[in-house]
Amino acid sequence: MSTLIIFTILFYFLVKFFLDIIQIDYIKKVEIKSEELNMLGLNKEFIQKSNSYNIDKLFLSLINLFMQITILLFLLFGGGIDYISKIISSSSINFINSDLQIILLFFIIINLVNIPLSIYKTFVVEEKYGFNKMKLGLFFKDRLISLIITLIPIIILFQSFLYLYNNYDNFWWVLTWLLFMIFNIFVILIYPSLISPLFNKFEKITDENILNVIKDLSNKTQFNVTDVFVMDGSKRSSHSNAYFTGLGNVKRIVFFDTLLKMLSTNEIKSVLAHEIGHYKKKHIAKSILMSSIISLLTFFLLYILMKTPLFFVSAGVSIISPASMIISFILLFPLVDFFLTPIYSYISRKNEFEADNYAKQHTNKNDLISSLLKLYKENLSILKPNPIYSKFYYTHPTVFERITNLKL
Secondary structure (H helix, E strand, O other): OHHHHHHHHHHHHHHHHHHHHHHHHHHOOOOOOOOHHHHHOOOOHHHHHHHHHHHHHHOOOHHHHHHHHHHHHHOOOOOOOHHHHHHHHHOOOOOHHHHHHHHHHHHHHHHHHHHHHHHHHHHHHHHOOOOOOOOHHHHHHOOOHHHHHHHHHHHHHHHHHHHHHOOOOOHHHHHHHHHHHHHHHHHHHHHHHHHHHHOOEEOOOOOOOHHHHHOOOHHHOOOOOOEEEEEEEHHOEOOOOOEEOOHHOOOEEEEEEHHHOOOOOOHHHHHHHHHHHHHHHHHHHHHHHHHHHHHHHHHHHHHHHHHHHOOOOOOOOOOOOOHHHHHHHHHHHHHHHHHHHHHHHHHHHHHHHHHHHHHHOOOOOHHHHHHHHHHHHHOOOOOOOOOOHHHHHHOOHHHHHHHHHHOO
16 A cells, blocks of 8 residues: 555656656747737737746746655654644644644644745746735745635534544445535625725726726626626735626625726727626536545545555555544645546536636627736746646636637
């Protein structure tokens, strides 16, 4: 069993390493023809800057991969999980369950370990290309808030899991899954109004020209788009985006302020139509359904493995407890789930095409094309990624693919 686990870790590492390397090599060698640049309104200076930015990010990805594997091997086969268990067993904190203490300490350690690379990415790489607008104080404030709102649900869910695990021998995994899904839907519902405002300010759009096109689009699509907000994304980054969030009566469409500044009114209308397309095509509902099925299978796999403690012993853990088994599973499951990434990416790209087509039906396709070009340009997106890499990772079609589809 140990051999199989080590082989899986090694195979995961090699595949991820291979994908990053072929993408770096492809970016350096691929040629963008002059007529293609002219069609997109770009120049060779943009290509050089975009290539440099994305190669820098890929090198960071490689560093992160080496860190991930090192931490994984240390925690499992290096006795790290056992060491955390020993620290907790020797502590004098009695008012918190020891298994919960182990879980909380694990997440705090992982959060702290990731800080240096995150600082480098934000204040070196993003700064180098003019994207970073964040101050160090805001960075640490964000990290602290993120950690708190991560630990609170962990406490609730893990305590509930322990109760179900100890009292419902053969059905705890189904009950835990149900609790997990209810909690997820609850988070989706409260995210727009309670969680997002912890990080950003949201204001309803007040520009009369934009409000008029929103009203026109609302009539055309029979979709209530009164809740369209602008978010102060510029206080952290000059990257631009728009997204759909929430469910039912608490759904929102959000534009980054950086995006509104670069787009014309008609381009904003086309982007809004794209986001409405995601809702009309039931992409969010389908995503929730898919994640619920995957999470059910995940909890079933956890149930099977927790009935076989030898598996965790084979993974290098000698102090077996609910917490140590959960941590081992958290570390190992992404290695298996990673190989489903191409499926997730394919579905996401398909959804983007459908949303583009919906926007094309209700707005001028040339406005959507011009807005996409501005987005790709401002975000220094790669125009021609390695086909294997993009099929594996890309959640959005390339700019050429989207423009070709829109012109059909």
